[in-house]
Amino acid sequence: MSWIDIGPVGDIPLRGARKVRTAMGCVAVFRTGENQVFAATDTCPHRGGPLSEGIVHGTGVTCPLHNWVFDLQTGQARGEDAAITTFPVQVRDGRILIDGAKLAARSAA
Amino acid sequence: MTQKLVIIGAGMASGRVIEHLVETDPDAFDITLFNAEPRGNYNRIMLSPVLSGEKTYADIVTHDDDWYVAHGVTCRFGEAVTRIDRDAKVVEGANGPVPYDKLVIATGSAPFIIPVEGKDLPGVITYRDLDDTNAMIEAADAGGKAVVIGGGLLGLEAAAGLAERGMDVTVLHLMGHLMERQLDEAAGYLLRRDLEKRGITIRTQASTVAILGEDRVEGVLLEDNTGLEADLVVMAVGIRPETRLATDAALDVGRGISVSAQMQTSDPDIFAVGECIEFDGHLFGLVAPLYDQAKVLAQSLLDDGAAFVVKDTATKLKVTGCDLFSAGDFAEAPGREDIVLRDPGRGIYKRLVIEDDRLVGAVMYGDTADGNWFFGMIKDGTDISEMRETLIFGPAYQGGDTADPLSAVAVLPPDAEICGCNGVCKGTIVDAIAGGATDLGGVRAATKASASCGTCTGLVEQLLQVTLGDAFEAPAVQPICGCCELTHEDVRRLIKSRELKSQAAVWQELGWTTPNGCHVCRPAVNFYLLADWPLEYRDDPQSRFVNERKHANIQKDGTFSVVPRMWGGITNPTELRAIADAADKYNVPTVKVTGGQRIDLLGVRGEDLPFIWADLNKAGLVSGHAYSKGLRTVKTCVGTDHCRFGTQDSTGLGIKLEQVLWGSWTPHKVKLGVSGCPRNCAEATCKDVGIVCVDSGYQVGVAGAAGMDVKETERLCDVVTEAEAIDVTIAFVQLYRENAKYLDRPYKWVAKVGLDWVKERVVNDLDERARLIAAFELSQSIYRRDPWAEHARRAQAFQPMADLSLEAAE
Ligand code: SRM
Ligand SMILES: Cc1cc2nc3c(=O)[nH]c(=O)nc-3n(C[C@H](O)[C@H](O)[C@H](O)COP(=O)(O)OP(=O)(O)OC[C@H]3O[C@@H](n4cnc5c(N)ncnc54)[C@H](O)[C@@H]3O)c2cc1C
Ligand code: SF4
Ligand code: FES
Numbered sequence: 001m002s003w004i005d006i007g008p009v010g011d012i013p014l015r016g017a018r019k020v021r022t023a024m025g026c027v028a029v030f031r032t033g034e035n036q037v038f039a040a041t042d043t044c045p046h047r048g049g050p051l052s053e054g055i056v057h058g059t060g061v062t063c064p065l066h067n068w069v070f071d072l073q074t075g076q077a078r079g080e081d082a083a084i085t086t087f088p089v090q091v092r093d094g095r096i097l098i099d100g101a102k103l104a105a106r107s108a109a
Numbered sequence: 110m111t112q113k114l115v116i117i118g119a120g121m122a123s124g125r126v127i128e129h130l131v132e133t134d135p136d137a138f139d140i141t142l143f144n145a146e147p148r149g150n151y152n153r154i155m156l157s158p159v160l161s162g163e164k165t166y167a168d169i170v171t172h173d174d175d176w177y178v179a180h181g182v183t184c185r186f187g188e189a190v191t192r193i194d195r196d197a198k199v200v201e202g203a204n205g206p207v208p209y210d211k212l213v214i215a216t217g218s219a220p221f222i223i224p225v226e227g228k229d230l231p232g233v234i235t236y237r238d239l240d241d242t243n244a245m246i247e248a249a250d251a252g253g254k255a256v257v258i259g260g261g262l263l264g265l266e267a268a269a270g271l272a273e274r275g276m277d278v279t280v281l282h283l284m285g286h287l288m289e290r291q292l293d294e295a296a297g298y299l300l301r302r303d304l305e306k307r308g309i310t311i312r313t314q315a316s317t318v319a320i321l322g323e324d325r326v327e328g329v330l331l332e333d334n335t336g337l338e339a340d341l342v343v344m345a346v347g348i349r350p351e352t353r354l355a356t357d358a359a360l361d362v363g364r365g366i367s368v369s370a371q372m373q374t375s376d377p378d379i380f381a382v383g384e385c386i387e388f389d390g391h392l393f394g395l396v397a398p399l400y401d402q403a404k405v406l407a408q409s410l411l412d413d414g415a416a417f418v419v420k421d422t423a424t425k426l427k428v429t430g431c432d433l434f435s436a437g438d439f440a441e442a443p444g445r446e447d448i449v450l451r452d453p454g455r456g457i458y459k460r461l462v463i464e465d466d467r468l469v470g471a472v473m474y475g476d477t478a479d480g481n482w483f484f485g486m487i488k489d490g491t492d493i494s495e496m497r498e499t500l501i502f503g504p505a506y507q508g509g510d511t512a513d514p515l516s517a518v519a520v521l522p523p524d525a526e527i528c529g530c531n532g533v534c535k536g537t538i539v540d541a542i543a544g545g546a547t548d549l550g551g552v553r554a555a556t557k558a559s560a561s562c563g564t565c566t567g568l569v570e571q572l573l574q575v576t577l578g579d580a581f582e583a584p585a586v587q588p589i590c591g592c593c594e595l596t597h598e599d600v601r602r603l604i605k606s607r608e609l610k611s612q613a614a615v616w617q618e619l620g621w622t623t624p625n626g627c628h629v630c631r632p633a634v635n636f637y638l639l640a641d642w643p644l645e646y647r648d649d650p651q652s653r654f655v656n657e658r659k660h661a662n663i664q665k666d667g668t669f670s671v672v673p674r675m676w677g678g679i680t681n682p683t684e685l686r687a688i689a690d691a692a693d694k695y696n697v698p699t700v701k702v703t704g705g706q707r708i709d710l711l712g713v714r715g716e717d718l719p720f721i722w723a724d725l726n727k728a729g730l731v732s733g734h735a736y737s738k739g740l741r742t743v744k745t746c747v748g749t750d751h752c753r754f755g756t757q758d759s760t761g762l763g764i765k766l767e768q769v770l771w772g773s774w775t776p777h778k779v780k781l782g783v784s785g786c787p788r789n790c791a792e793a794t795c796k797d798v799g800i801v802c803v804d805s806g807y808q809v810g811v812a813g814a815a816g817m818d819v820k821e822t823e824r825l826c827d828v829v830t831e832a833e834a835i836d837v838t839i840a841f842v843q844l845y846r847e848n849a850k851y852l853d854r855p856y857k858w859v860a861k862v863g864l865d866w867v868k869e870r871v872v873n874d875l876d877e878r879a880r881l882i883a884a885f886e887l888s889q890s891i892y893r894r895d896p897w898a899e900h901a902r903r904a905q906a907f908q909p910m911a912d913l914s915l916e917a918a919e
Contacts, residue, residue: 023914053659
C-alpha cells in the first residue's frame with residue numbers, strides 16, 4: 001500500500017462527498033453521518049451518474065440520476081447485479097489518505 | 110430427522126412452498142435453494158409496474174436476504190443447476206454438487222422465441238425477469254421506437270410500460286383481436302381503442318417474418334412486406350415450460366414435467382411445481398393455481414396427503430385505465446345464450462355466457478367491479494334461472510338496493526373469491542378482520558389477499574369498510590419509505606405537535622429504523638422542518654437532491670444548466686449581454702429560451718458554476734431556481750403597458766409577486782401566471798396560482814396544472830386591489846407550505862383538503878390570512894436571498910478535493 005494524502009476530513013461535510021481527480025477518471029470520497037470515510041469510483045455503473053453528487057445515508061449512497069443505491073463498504077448495488085470499485089482509505093490526524101497502489105492498479109487495468 | 114431438500118428455481122411457486130414448509134414444520138428440512146437469476150424470490154407479476162415506473166424493484170421483493178437467513182435457507186443465487194444425477198441423488202451447479210433426499214423442480218417457464226432471422230440481434234428482448242425489465246427501461250430512456258410482438262397479457266403490459274416511458278410503441282398481433290384467449294371481439298376492440306388513445310399503434314393479423322438490422326435491431330419485416338422501424342423489439346408471444354433438466358434426467362415429460370396430484374414426478378423423490386409442470390393435460394401461466402400447487406406440494410413433502418385440483422382462473426390486465434376481466438368459457442356454442450350490456454358513452458361492455466341455467470363465462474370491459482361475483486357463480490355452478498333478467502346488472506341490483514358502491518361487496522356470499530391470485534375468498538378475509546386485522550397490511554399478513562398483483566386492493570378495503578364500519582380508518586396510506594412506519598401526514602403532524610426541530614430528533618422520536626434516513630425521506634423531512642421551524646432549523650444541503658444542493662440542474666452527462674431569473678419575463682440589453690458573455694466565456698454549448706420566459710445555459714461544467722454565477726451576479730442576475738421545489742417563474746403578459754386589451758398592469762403585478770415569493774422552499778415547485786385580460790396570454794388558468802386581470806379587479810385561481818396532468822385553476826376569490834391579490838397569493842402559498850405532503854403540487858394537495866377548506870383560511874378568515882402572511886415573511890427573512898451569490902464565494906467546494914492525475918499515472 002502507498003498512502004496518498006488528499007486533504008483534511010473536514011473538507012467533506014458529514015453525510016456528504018467530494019471527488020478526487022485521477023488519471024483514470026474521478027474517485028468519490030464519502031463521509032458518513034458516523035464520520036466514517038469511504039472511497040469508490042465516482043461513476044455509476046448504470047448510466048455514469050456522478051456518485052459524489054448523491055445523497056449519503058447510513059453507509060450507502062444514492063446515485064443522483066436514477067436512484068441506484070450502493071453500499072460503500074462493499075461497493076455492491078442494492079437490488080441490482082452491479083457494483084462499484086472501492087478503494088482503501090484511512091483518516092490519520094484529521095487527514096484523509098487513499099491507497100495509491102490500488103488506484104494505480106486500477107489505471108493499469 | 111432433518112432431510113436434505115434441494116429446490117431448483119427461486120420463483121413465485123417455490124417461494125410459496127418454502128413459506129408453507131417453514132410455517133408448518135421449520136425443522137423438517139435443510140433447504141438449499143438454487144436460482145439462475147442472481148437474486149431471490151420477487152413478485153414477478155409486478156414487473157409491469159416496475160417497467161411503467163409505478164414501482165421499484167425494492168417494492169416487489171417478497172423474500173429478502175434476511176428472510177432466507179432467518180429461515181435457514183442456503184441460497185445459491187446466480188447459479189443454474191446443470192444436471193440432476195438421480196442415481197447418486199445429487200444436483201450439479203457451477204459451484205459444486207449438492208446431495209438431496211428430496212428434490213423440487215420449480216424452474217418456471219422460458220419465453221418462446223419465434224424462429225425468425227434476426228431473433229438474436231442485440232435490442233431484441235423477451236419479457237420474463239428483472240433483467241429483461243431493466244433492459245427495456247434502459248432502452249426506453251434512449252427513446253425511439255419499440256415494436257412489441259404479441260398482443261396478449263405480457264405484450265400489452267410491456268407496450269403500455271414502454272409508452273409510459275415515452276417510446277413510440279407498435280404492437281404486432283397475429284390474431285384478429287387483442288388477447289383473443291381471454292377476450293371476445295367486442296372487448297378486444299374496446300381495449301384496442303383505449304391503448305390507441307395512449308398513442309400505442311396496434312396491428313392485428315400481423316405476422317413477423319424477420320427482424321432486421323446489422324449489429325443491432327433496426328426494424329421488423331411483416332409478411333405483407335411492410336417494414337417497421339424499431340430501436341427495440343420485445344418478443345412476448347408465449348411461454349413454454351422449462352423442462353430441460355427433467356428431460357435430461359429421463360423423468361416423464363409431456364409438454365411440461367408430468368406430475369401427480371401430489372406434485373410428484375415419475376421419480377418418487379423428485380417433485381415439480383409451477384409453470385414447468387403439466388398436470389392432467391393442463392399447463393399453467395397464472396399464479397393462482399401455482400399457489401394451490403405450492404400448498405399441496407408442501408403437504409406432500411410433509412407426508413400429509415393433499416391433492417391438487419384444477420380450477421377456473423380469471424384474468425385481469427395490469428394497465429392503469431384498461432379495466433378488463435375475463436373468466437370461464439365464452440365461446441359461442443349451440444345451447445348457449447348470451448346476455449350483453451353495452452354503454453358506449455362510458456365505454457362499458459359486459460357479456461355473460463349461460464348454459465343450462467348456469468353461468469359458464471364472463472367478459473367485461475370498462476367496469477369490472479362485479480367480476481368476482483360472476484366468477485364465484487361460474488365456479489360454484491349457481492343456478493341463475495331466478496335472476497336471469499337482472500343478472501347482468503350485478504349483485505347490487507339483486508338486493509334491489511340503491512347503487513351504493515359498498516353494497517356490491519356487502520352482498521357477496523362468504524365463498525366469493527376476492528383475491529384471484531391467492532384464492533382468498535370473502536369469508537376468509539372477514540374472519541381475518543374479526544380476528545384483529547383492521548387494515549390492509551393486517552389482512553395481507555393474515556390471508557395474503559391483495560399481496561400479489563394488487564388489483565383487488567380496493568375490494569379488500571371495501572370489505573374492511575363494510576365489516577368494520579366507522580372503525581375502519583380510510584384506506585391505509587403508505588409510509589414515507591422503508592425507514593419508518595409513518596405517513597407523510599403523520600410525520601408533518603408530529604413535527605408540529607411534538608416540536609421536533611432537527612432531523613436527528615425526527616429519526617429518534619419517530620422510530621426511524623435506519624441511522625439517518627435515505628434519499629426518499631431525507632429531502633421530505635428536511636423540508637417539513639424548515640417550513641415549520643424557519644428560525645430554529647436550517648436547510649441541510651446534504652438532504653437535498655443534487656440539483657437543489659448545487660443550485661443547478663444536473664444533465665445526463667453530469668454537466669449542469671444555469672437559468673438566471675427574469676422577473677416577470679422582463680429583461681434588458683445589459684442582462685442579455687451578460688448572458689451572452691457568460692455563454693462565450695464558459696463555452697456553453699446550448700443557449701435556449703425556456704418554457705418559463707427565461708434563458709437557459711445548458712452544459713456548464715460543475716467546476717465552473719461559481720464563476721459563471723459570479724459573472725452573472727455582476728450584471729444583477731440572480732438564480733432562477735429552475736431546479737428547486739420552490740418558486741419557479743411568474744409568467745406575465747404585456748398587460749396595460751402595451752396591449753390594447755389590457756385591463757390591469759399584469760407585468761407589474763407579476764414582478765411584484767415574484768419579488769415577494771422568490772427563494773422560498775415549497776413542497777413541490779410553484780409556478781404563477783398573471784394575464785392582463787381573459788384572453789389569457791400568460792396561460793394563468795393552468796398555473797399553481799393564476800391571476801386574470803379584469804376591469805373590476807383580479808380573479809385569483811389556484812390548483813391548476815399543465816404538466817403530467819392538465820387541469821384548469823379553480824377560483825379562490827375575486828379581489829379589487831392589487832395589494833389584496835398579492836396577500837391572498839402569499840397566504841395560499843404559505844398554507845400549502847405548512848400542510849402539503851412533500852412532492853404534491855398544489856392541485857394534488859387542494860384535491861385532498863378541498864378548496865373550501867383553503868378558502869376558509871385564505872379568503873374568509875382574515876386573522877388566519879394575516880398569520881399566514883406573517884409566517885411566510887418570517888421564513889423569507891432567511892430564504893429570500895440569492896444562493897448563487899453565496900455559493901460563488903465558496904468556489905473551492907465545487908472543485909475536486911484533490912488532483913491525483915499525476916500520482917496515479919506513475
Ligand atoms: C428548461 C425547461 C424546458 C425548456 O427548455 O423550456 C424545463 C426543464 C425541466 N423540467 Fe420542466 N422545464 C421547463 C418548463 C416546464 C413547464 C412549462 C412552464 O413552466 O410554463 C412545465 C409544465 C408546467 C408545470 O410545471 O407543471 C414543466 C413541467 C415539468 C414537470 C412536470 C411537473 C408536474 O407536476 O406535472 C417536471 C417533473 C417534476 O418536476 O417532477 C419537470 C422537470 C423538469 C426538469 C427539471 C427535469 C429534471 O429533473 O432534470 C428539466 C430540467 C432540464 C435541465 O436539465 O435543465 N418539468 N416544465 C423549462 C424551464 C422553465 C423555467 O424557466 O424555469
Ligand atoms: C411480466 C409478467 C407479468 C405477469 N403478470 C401476471 C398476472 O398479472 N397475474 C398472474 O397470475 N400471473 C402473471 N404472470 C405469470 C407469473 O409471474 C408466473 O405464472 C409465475 O411467476 C410462475 O412461477 P414459477 O415459480 O413457476 O416460475 P418463476 O417465477 O419464473 O421462477 C422460476 C425460477 O427458476 C429459475 N430457473 C430456471 N431454470 C433454472 C435452473 N436450471 N437452475 C436454477 N434456477 C433456474 C428462473 O431463473 C426463475 O427465477 C406474469 C408474468 C410476467 C413475466
Ligand atoms: S392577456 Fe389580454 S392584456 Fe394581456 S397581452 Fe393578451 S390580450 Fe393583451
Ligand atoms: S446513472 Fe446511476 S442510477 Fe442511473
